Amino acid sequence: MSSSLFRKKGPSFEELLQVASKLPFPEIQKPREQWSEDDVLCKSMHMSLQEEIQVDALKIMASKGMVKMVTKMLLKKYINYCSSKRIFDVEMD
Numbered sequence: 553m554s555s556s557l558f559r560k561k562g563p564s565f566e567e568l569l570q571v572a573s574k575l576p577f578p579e580i581q582k583p584r585e586q587w588s589e590d591d592v593l594c595k596s597m598h599m600s601l602q603e604e605i606q607v608d609a610l611k612i613m614a615s616k617g618m619v620k621m622v623t624k625m626l627l628k629k630y631i632n633y634c635s636s637k638r639i640f641d642v643e644m645d
Contacts, residue, residue, distance in 0.1 A: 565614040568627040573601045575634035594633040597626055 563571075577598040580591050587595075600606035614620045628640035 562624075565611075565620060565624055565627070568624055568631065569601075569607070569610065572597070572627050572630050572634075573607070575631065577634055590629065590633060593626060594630050597630040598634075 577594070580587060580595065600610060610623060614623045632640055
């Protein structure tokens, strides 16, 4: 990963998108009714990252003030979820 991901200000939306789109998604091994909120959010993000039109929609949302902050938090949560270690300190409660 680029050292720019860990600069003090934090990674840009584009940097997060680039990293997230390259991560393998760990398929959820439990029945759908047992999924956590993180399971649902991260599976949805994974599906979005697979479709060009969805990535374009994420970019549009990220250009809209407060929505950008939420979109970046979702990408950070997704990166943590797909990584073997926690990279970002992110809570979405």
